[in-house]
Amino acid sequence: MRIISIKGTNMPLTDAIKSRVESKSTALERLTKEFDPAAELRVEVGKSSKHHQKGPFFRAEFQLSVPGNEMRSVCEENDLYHAIGQARDQVRRQLKDYKNKLRDRSQRGSRPGKE
Numbered sequence: 001m002r003i004i005s006i007k008g009t010n011m012p013l014t015d016a017i018k019s020r021v022e023s024k025s026t027a028l029e030r031l032t033k034e035f036d037p038a039a040e041l042r043v044e045v046g047k048s049s050k051h052h053q054k055g056p057f058f059r060a061e062f063q064l065s066v067p068g069n070e071m072r073s074v075c076e077e078n079d080l081y082h083a084i085g086q087a088r089d090q091v092r093r094q095l096k097d098y099k100n101k102l103r104d105r106s107q108r109g110s111r112p113g114k115e
Contacts, residue, residue, distance in 0.1 A: 001028060003025060006018055008044075021084060024085060025041060028064065038066065056076040060083035062088060064094075071094040
């Protein structure tokens with residue numbers, strides 16, 4: 001899996017944020033080994049607006065492209081690192097569901113009596 005871009009919106013993108021995104025994406029790398037090198041990840045982190053002071057205004061968005069499917073998750077939280085983890089978990093769940101769907105489809109086989 002390749003990380004295509006890490007983008008910061010309405011805030012500077014620091015090395016700590018980049019390293020957190022890269023460390024959180026390692027779980028996705030293990031699940032996308034069979035799709036390599038076609039699996040691509042795009043990440044956008046930042047603030048939803050420049051003027052909010054309270055509430056869940058940190059935002060993390062993960063977009064994972066694998067052959068045959070696009071997965072996307074957006075999470076808004078009070079803490080940026082928590083939002084990154086939540087968005088990663090949502091994409092990971094979508095990826096597991098997609099892989100199960102592919103596995104079930106390949107194991108289904110043909111209907112009896114139909115040839």
